[in-house]
Amino acid sequence: MSTVFNFTFVPWFRSVAPYIHKFRHQTFVVGVPGEAIAAGKLPNLVQDLALIQSMGVRIVLVHGFRPQVNEQLRAKGHEARYHRGIRITDAVVLDCAQEAAGQLRFEIEAAFSMGLPNTPMAGATVRVISGNFITARPVGIVDGIDFQHSGVVRKVDTAGIVRALDMGALVLLSPFGFSPTGEAFNLSMEEVATSVAVALQADKLIFVTEVPGIRVRPFDPPGDDNPIDTELPLRDAERILAEGPPPVQPTDPGFYLQHCVRACKGGVERSHIIPFAVDGSLLLEVYVHDGIGTMVVDEKLEHLREATADDVGGILQLIEPFEKDGTLVKRSRTEIERDIANYTIIEHDGVIFGCAALYPYPEARTGEMASLTVAPQAQGQGDGEKLLKRIEQRARLMGLESIFVLTTRTMHWFLKRGFQPVAPDWLPEARKRKYDWDRRSQVLVKRL
Structure with a gap:
């Protein structure tokens, strides 16, 4: 006991x-x-x-x-x-x-x-x-x-x-x-x-x-x-x-x-x-x-908002170093432009310091949070948590019951914030087909 x-x-x-x-x-x-x-x-x-x-x-x-x-x-x-x-x-x-x-x-x-x-x-x-x-x-x-x-x-x-x-x-x-x-x-x-x-x-x-x-x-x-x-x-x-x-x-x-x-x-x-x-x-x-x-x-010191087409360049610049070191899966400019409505960003004085995307799978009542990124100079100030909160809020408004992430290096950050590990087989069928078995990403789920 x-x-x-x-x-x-x-x-x-x-x-x-x-x-x-x-x-x-x-x-x-x-x-x-x-x-x-x-x-x-x-x-x-x-x-x-x-x-x-x-x-x-x-x-x-x-x-x-x-x-x-x-x-x-x-x-x-x-x-x-x-x-x-x-x-x-x-x-x-x-x-x-x-x-x-x-x-x-x-x-x-x-x-x-x-x-x-x-x-x-x-x-x-x-x-x-x-x-x-x-x-x-x-x-x-x-x-x-x-x-x-x-x-x-x-x-x-x-x-x-x-x-x-x-x-x-x-x-x-x-x-x-x-x-x-x-x-x-x-x-x-x-x-x-x-x-x-x-x-x-x-x-x-x-x-x-x-x-x-x-x-x-x-x-x-x-x-x-x-x-x-x-x-x-x-x-x-x-x-x-x-x-x-x-x-x-x-x-x-x-x-x-x-x-x-x-x-x-x-x-x-x-x-x-x-x-x-x-x-x-x-x-x-x-x-x-x-x-x-x-x-x-009160968020007047920074602006947390949904991304627009004008933000594509800033998002690419932000995530590029993390793609190079393998923390994030590489996404092309075309992909980001196509999916820009899925992104939420944090900007300080017009400069993008953080981003995250939500890809919904409505048939499974869940959604994937992807590309959660905070610039190195802004880490430790709670911007990652603010992005997570906003993605959770967007997911609830869509009627989703959970969100999930795939990660190879930041598992503990998500575990501390209420995510639970599951097997890759848990993934929605459409997402399971795109799962990279060579990368062996951990799948973590948070109930909303």
């Missing part, structure tokens, strides 16, 4: 180690809606946040309280009212919101103070600091509706939050802000988390939500044939928001996505939407290669 455990634990731990190194000293802003706390997810979320902080990540936690406020309003016979997805906060609602915020902050601080021997963070101490870090202003009157005590963030006390993080504390923020005259405003968790992430220029903004992420076809019903899009470029996220109806409910595709887009435009390179229904979703998203939810990526 211990031998089996070693074979599973050791490779897993080694695969996680690079992410531990990468995220040490980085700042994550984590938004947790009140629905997660109402669903009983707080104890495990707190354990995971404490574990992440113990690995050197600086954490700002913003909690919501939507269902808790609504519950108090129902008890008082008072109606919860919204417009454009924003709560209208009258005096009764403000009173309920202040009471709910105080109760939730107490529960969260108590959860971080527990030193239970049977938890992953036995013996750990997490100092929690909260305070009046948010200055707010009123929403005002919109569409003729007075939002009263509902507000939006005017200013974030960045210096104060950074001082608390520098002390090793976890910063806890409630969705409240105060005016310079001392007036309290009810804010949304999403607004606070996004504003704080932008103000801090955080490395990640993570929403732990009611939804599992953004679907490949966001406005179609969920299902196995409409999986979660694990990596969404900023421009695609903007397109989804433009095509869909205005988001009103937290379960609408654009509800959290609009805040991820705003964060990315504000300088936060990675924003995540992950499900609180899955235990350990925070750890799975942060420390596992493929993650579990949707990551919105």
